[in-house]
Amino acid sequence: MNTPAPTPAVLAERLRAAPGSKDRFGATASEVLETAALVAAAHLDWDKATIAAFQDQQGIHTKVWGKLVSIAKSKKLKVLPEKDLPASYTALYALEVMSPQELQAALTEGLLQIHPLSSRVILDWTKAFRLRGTGIEQEIPLTLVLRQDLSDQQQRDLLMALGHVAEDFGAEVLQGKGGVRQAEVKVEARQARAQEIEELLMREIGEVVVGAPDAIKSKFHLESALDLISGSREYFTGFFQVLEGKEKELFWSKYGRAYCLKIARDFNLSESRFERSQMKKRIEQAIERWGILNAIPGFQETAEEIQQTYMVR
Numbered sequence: 001m002n003t004p005a006p007t008p009a010v011l012a013e014r015l016r017a018a019p020g021s022k023d024r025f026g027a028t029a030s031e032v033l034e035t036a037a038l039v040a041a042a043h044l045d046w047d048k049a050t051i052a053a054f055q056d057q058q059g060i061h062t063k064v065w066g067k068l069v070s071i072a073k074s075k076k077l078k079v080l081p082e083k084d085l086p087a088s089y090t091a092l093y094a095l096e097v098m099s100p101q102e103l104q105a106a107l108t109e110g111l112l113q114i115h116p117l118s119s120r121v122i123l124d125w126t127k128a129f130r131l132r133g134t135g136i137e138q139e140i141p142l143t144l145v146l147r148q149d150l151s152d153q154q155q156r157d158l159l160m161a162l163g164h165v166a167e168d169f170g171a172e173v174l175q176g177k178g179g180v181r182q183a184e185v186k187v188e189a190r191q192a193r194a195q196e197i198e199e200l201l202m203r204e205i206g207e208v209v210v211g212a213p214d215a216i217k218s219k220f221h222l223e224s225a226l227d228l229i230s231g232s233r234e235y236f237t238g239f240f241q242v243l244e245g246k247e248k249e250l251f252w253s254k255y256g257r258a259y260c261l262k263i264a265r266d267f268n269l270s271e272s273r274f275e276r277s278q279m280k281k282r283i284e285q286a287i288e289r290w291g292i293l294n295a296i297p298g299f300q301e302t303a304e305e306i307q308q309t310y311m312v313r
Contacts, residue, residue, distance in 0.1 A: 003037040003072075005045030008054050011038055019059035019225060020206025022088070025068065029085035032092060033072070039065060040072030059210050061226035067093045076103055084112040090119035090199060094126070102129055119199075123192035190268035193310050197265040201229050204258050212243055229262065233282075236262050252290040252299065260286065260303045264310040276311075283307055 006014075014035055017023040026032035043051065043065070055065055068089060071077065074096045077085065086092060098106065106112070111125055150158065163173045202225055209217070209225040220239050222228060228236055240255045252259075260283055267279040283303055291300030 003041045005041040006038045008042075008046075008050065011042055011054070012058060014038065015058055015060075018207050019210055020202035020204070022203065025089050027087060029082055029087045029092070032087060032089050033077070033082070033085075036068040036072040036089065036092075039068040043069050056223045059206065059224045061224050064089070064226070070096055076100070080107075080112070086112075086117040086122075088117075088119065090195065091117055091122055094119040094122035098122075098126060102126055105129060118196075120192060120196045123188065123195075127189050127192070187271070194265050194268040197261050197268070197310060198226070198229055201258060201261050201265065202226065204261070205229075205255075208243075209239075212239075216242055229265065233262065233266070249290075249294060249296065252286075252294070253296055256286070256290060256296060256299045257302050257306075260306045261310075264306050267311050280307070280311060283311070 015024060025035040042054075046054070051065070054060070055062060071089060071092050074092075076096055076098070077092060080095070085095075095103065095106075106122075106125060106129075111117070111122065114121060144158075144162075159173060166173045205228070206225045209222065209228060212222075216222075216239070219242070220228070220235065222239065228239055237251065237259065240258075241251055244250050244254065263279050263282055267276050270276050270279070283306070287300050287303045290296045291303060
């Protein structure tokens with residue numbers, strides 16, 4: 001049975017939780033699925049201008065809207081026991097984008113019995129599943145720096161010597177850029193982290209952005225918090241500096257964690273090793289200046305935790 005298209009007022013009434021709240025689209029899997037069904041019905045019935053206006057008013061990014069539509073249309077989710085489904089649209093979407101083989105293996109191994117089941121857990125499991133059969137349990141990326149030129153024979157001898165040492169630990173040294181893990185798996189792992197960080201940032205700054213004066217939002221052409229999160233670092237910091245005033249210590253005291261999360265999000269979306277190394281340096285510079293030199297309470301610990309959790313590789 002198809003869900004009747006709601007009016008904008010009816011759908012807005014359903015979205016009682018603030019933008020960025022974990023219960024924004026429902027506190028249970030059933031509620032999230034019902035909301036997704038309403039969004040999908042609206043997507044078919046409303047014109048583009050009405051959809052755009054509603055997304056703007058409610059602080060819903062077009063990507064989030066699209067994921068909800070996909071969840072509502074999903075045939076995979078419909079055959080799963082609703083009582084086992086996670087109460088999160090991002091986790092439901094992570095199940096939806098699994099291949100049939102991956103989903104069947106996940107069910108067999110009891111993935112849905114994990115509570116709470118987050119999108120990060122699902123995407124990490126999927127990444128590990130795709131590595132099965134490669135014979136790889138873990139990969140440690142290494143860079144071998146030569147302080148002098150070696151002949152081809154010397155290079156072979158060096159690699160052979162390293163290989164013998166590795167064998168003592170049950171490991172293997174393989175030469176080649178990028179290692180042996182599939183490149184797409186690495187990209188997906190970083191994208192999963194970036195998505196998790198976006199959720200954290202939405203909860204952290206969502207209400208601040210929604211409550212900002214219209215004049216400031218207009219100045220930054222800001223329609224939602226996700227626009228701010230997706231924009232440049234200068235755009236991100238500029239908004240909060242205009243909102244709070246240009247006193248730098250105030251920015252770092254109130255939004256230092258959000259800044260570090262923003263850098264970590266961009267780190268995981270960049271395909272450039274150089275760019276990622278520069279982003280790490282920005283965090284280190286911020287720690288040095290605001291965590292150590294200016295001793296903002298808790299900033300160093302927070303920044304280092306974000307580094308260790310989200311900017312590993």
